[in-house]
Amino acid sequence: MDINNHRALLLTLLAGCMVRGAGVAYANKAAPSVPTPSVRPAHVNLPAGKHVPFFAQRNANPTVSNQPNARPSPVSVPAFSLDTTPVSNADFLRFVTQTPAWRRSATPRIFAESTYLSHWDSDVALGAIDGTTPVSHVSWFAADAYCRAQGGRLPTTLQWEYAAYDAGRNRAALQKRILEWYGQPNTDADRKLQAVGLRPSNGYGLQDMVGLVWEWTEDFGSTMLGSEPRSSGTKEEAQFCGAGSLGALDPGDYATFMRYSFRTSLHGNFTTANLGFRCAHKVTP
């Protein structure tokens, strides 16, 4: 690497302490050249639209914060492309086979903790794990590296929530399914995960947005509840520190609340048995 590239790298790393995306530099260093489109899993284009974020600022003018019932402003979401299902164990196996730096025994702990891919038999062998089930035990850094290797990246929280919201279609049934998933016990999770793509698609053509695994987003740390969701924070901070429960759009939306809480509990190098991801791309023409 030449000195300029190196300096840019260092600056990225330093800046990265503020956001949790510092692994980007490392991943780019490790990533192979952009693969051919045939490697990309099935994906759909989502139309441009608007979405009101769960922790929305209730009115645009912070000095007029005594209008709690003011309608929160929707945010524009440009059109983007999203994988139709979470990344599978087989997909991820292909990735680490091609990219040794992201194998289980090679990845530094700061980018993926010791439970990284612990459900696999070895670095490049799934063992008893069904390859069609969603990959789990992957950290944000590993997921991010995978998506960049595909020429994409992790969806932002806004994009993910927009996709899951499905323009409000079948909302009651969707919320019910989510709460039921929360209520299902989870023993021996890795072997009990179902294969991706078995459940019906939502209106956008996406499958398994809920009910299978939690999913990483690019900016999972930016709209934090703060671990203590009952402290309200000020309205001005709603965008950043997540003004706890008081700032939520719909305090009766337990399903969405839980997703934000889950994201709050994560750090970039964490892995869990129920946490996977899918990738987003620019709209494919």
Place this chain on the structure above:
Amino acid sequence: MKLLLTLPALWLAACTIRPEITPSDNNAPATALPASVTRTDLANKAEVAVGTENAPLTDAPFVPPPITRKTATKVVVHLEVKEVQGRLADGVEYTFWTFGGKVPGKFIRVREGDDVEFHLDSHPNNKMPHNIDLHAVTGQGGGAGASMTAPGHSSTFSFKAINAGLYVYHCATAPVAMHVANGMYGLILVEPKDGYPKVDHEYYVMQSDFYTTGHYGQPGLQPFNMEKAISENADYVVFNGSVGALTGPGALTAKAGETVRLFFGVGGPNLTSSFHLIGEIFDHVQAEGNTNTTMENVQTTMVPAGGAAIVDFRVNVPGTYILVDHSLTRAFNKGALGMLKVTGTEDKVVYSGKTDDAVYSPEGGSVRNNPEPAPLQTPAANKAERIARGATVYGNCVACHQATGLGIPNAFPPLAKSDYLNADKIRGIKAITGGMQGKLVVNGTEFNGVMPALSLSDEEVANVLTYVLNSWGNSGGEVTPADVKANRIVPVH
């Protein structure tokens, strides 16, 4: 070059790396840190902690033994969060989110002034994020701010137990009501420095409400129902996490003459408890777990959601005492019922049990409605028959007016040679069917009493009046059922 890359990466690591906890670490005592002296310590002249120990944790209904040490110490607590499927009622399963594998969560017992090093360990098989808010903690969120934990991870924070008392702890992850509704609560006792008076038994009981999609008793794995929770329409209200947890083999026990203390908490999420022990009185109640005011002789104590109370009592006599929430449909229709079985010798003076079982037949001196209808018999055929039957009916009158018809001086007027009665037989009809009260002059003597109305049939009134009129030198004559019907005050019931 590689070094230059690594150094900032390592510095970055300091922001995000988390130490890994292996199972063998969980029970090792923490290394002793220097005792910290806070501003509060200096203000309150609090004790400085000496030594370290691991806190023994127990499942309900049992509690760790009373603390005997006379100094504050550093206490290490490892509390594991586990999502488990279990029994809510017979045939009814539920996915509980628990502190320590059961509902309610483990009982934690420390002493005022202790420094608690708290580890919240989330089992890797969990799906949900969890944290903890202990009401005994003074500080942001009661610990919730410092304990947000993803599955397969552990969070650590420390606090000083500044305030003595009995405190609820619970998960405070949004949506909080759902986490609590699924069973995430328990009690932490901060014993005052001198502890509590000794008793023979101490037990841990916690009440809570559950909201399921199915109705009470509907079998199968029941999901949590958000709408019912928000409208506070509970399907189950239980002690210690399931219907019948404190009955049968789970019942609390004691011997007659012993003293019992209950550490009682309410996890909620919503309902306040009207806590009562059927057949017993709480000799002492420290309402809301407070430490300086002891109420005595309390029948039912109100314990709010997210609150607790310490009650103690002596069980004097054997029996099965029933713990209830005295909001009764919760006890009998939703499961808020438990048992304390007391064995031993009876004390008949304190409680005799049933000593007599007798026939009860109301007689004289009070209004009585004979619930049995008069036995059906053919009407009296003639006056003689009427008089004969009337003699029997007169049994209703004999207590006051006497068998002689002379009544009782200054109390009940005579019927014998009664000028009042003989002047007009209709008066008799009205007196029997409508009762009488107030001033009455009979044979020149004033009476001022009360005669109750009698529920006698037309036939019976006719018979008894005919008997009276033809006895003791009265004017004679006959009263017919038709007379009675035409003149009665109160219809026959």
